[in-house]
Amino acid sequence: MELSQRVKNITPSSTLAITAKANELRASGIDVIGLAAGEPDFNTPEPIIEAAIKAAREGHTKYTATSGLSALKEAIVKKIAHDNKIHIKSENIIVTTGAKHALYLTFQALLNPGDEVIIPAPYWVSYTEQVKLAEGVPVIVNGLEENDFKLSLEQIKQATTEKTRAIIINSPSNPTGMIYSKEELKEIGEYCLEKGLAVISDEIYEKLVYDGAVATSIVEVVPELQKTAVMINGVSKSHAMTGWRIGYAVADSVLIKAMTNVASHSTSNPTSIAQYAALEAYTGSQESVEHMRQAFEGRLNRAYERLISIPGIRCIKPQGAFYLFPNVKRAAEMTGFSSVADWATALVEEAKIAVVPGEGFGAPDYMRLSYATSMENINEALDRLHTFMESHIK
Missing domain, CATH: 3.90.1150.10 (Aspartate Aminotransferase, domain 1)
Known part of the structure; x- marks a missing residue:
């Protein structure tokens, strides 16, 4: 075959x-x-496990809305407001089968054949492959060790062409663990606004920071990016829930609707009881x-x-x-x-x-x-x- x-x-x-x-x-x-x-x-913490068991026993084992439970999306709205100082609505959220799925849907909804995506190296292994699956072109730009593996604004400018559609920012980074400062994010965010580039901000490790470091979302630093940025996150790393497969994307409602359409013809909704577990993860003790x-x-x-x-x-x-x-x-x-x-x-x-x-x-x-x-x-x-x-x- x-x-x-x-x-x-x-x-x-x-x-x-x-x-x-x-x-x-x-x-x-x-x-x-x-x-x-x-x-x-x-x-996974015991209260989260118990919430999933309770949900199953109460019959919450049916389909949910493709974009996720309303209660979970409301919890994410509050989480974003508290942690990231960004005010959104439920219509700006899609709950996905892990953060990896949120990224996949983003590329499927954003990219046309030949569109370029700037990817800082070292990069998480799936970025390049997901861009290729969406018929986009990964443009790899090497972050230098002397700059903590992060891209400078000048490097981004040099990599930008008329075909550039988006740039990925992963902070804290997999695999390097490095974090972009607010000043660095402001420079990059304002440049992307100027050029009309989408920013895909992978924030899955935001809670795992050390020695007094703080991870800030680029959308918090440049609020105008809410129209053109996609925030990717989930409970996998922060709450030890990798196998539950619950992530989410936050973006303009037009893009979220497009991502929801793609999901409706591929995975449908994320697992119902896993969503109830994630609801406990965000509303219970931290x-x-x-x-x-x-x-x-x-x-x-x-x-x-x-x-x-x-x-x-x-x-x-x-x-x-x-x-x-x-x-x-x-x-x-x-x-x-x-x-x-x-x-x-x-x-x-x-x-x-x-x-x-x-x-x-x-x-x-x-x-x-x-x-x-x-x-x-x-x-x-x-x-x-x-x-x-x-x-x-x-």
Whole structure:
């Protein structure tokens, strides 16, 4: 059977590939420490679980509106007003099957064939593929390490053409954990307004910030962007609800209607009981969010301190999310490997540590290491990495 060209053009997810390799080794009884997963290791807080059970028992197991439960959208309206100082209405929201689905619908509703989307590298692996699936053109612009991997306004100006339709801003970033300052966002936002560019603001890690850092939405800094920006968020990272698959997009009502039309012919509504769980996540106590944030901060400090002591590795300390993104090119060379990808394969096969090589993020000299795991696992994994380096250094 002949496959479509759009499917042939998709690059498989590097994060899923390394996770599959680690799971394969675990299934054969090998102790592999996974530092590849992009999800909290905590279970979903109990009140959220109980809210889902209650909803199911009360019969809330039918279809909902494609754009989501009215009560959940109202809770998101209040959340946006409280956290982001932005005032919207329910008609500006679509609840989606995870934040990834919100992004997918955004590109499907915004892009025509040949439209260009500026994507800062390092980037989350699905941005480029989703743009291609919408017949758009990813325009990769490298964020420099000396600028904390963030794009400067000058870089954005140089990448903008008459075909540019949108730019993606991911702050805090996956995979780098870096955060754009208000001043940087103001410059970028005002330029996008001037050029009529849509801003797709991926804010899924906004609650996971450390050392006093604050993540600000670009729409809060430049309120005029409400007409042309799309805010992407959800409960997956903040409330340890990755498997529940509830995200949302906030945008002008015309775009939300278009996204809802696409969803109505693809997924219909997000799972009903998962929406009730998300409703509890936003209206109930937020103590668990802060508890997890503090735990991640402690792990970050420990992992960072140990990682930079290993020969051949340099790393900027991230401000948010739950990843370290070190440059390990020298470490790979010191141990006789021609690429970081080969080095990462050796780590999982020999040292039994699963990390994600940076190639899939548009940064082949780097690797992504998740500290969304126990302190015990972090210490053991870095012990193994140190031993691997000592035994292989030429």
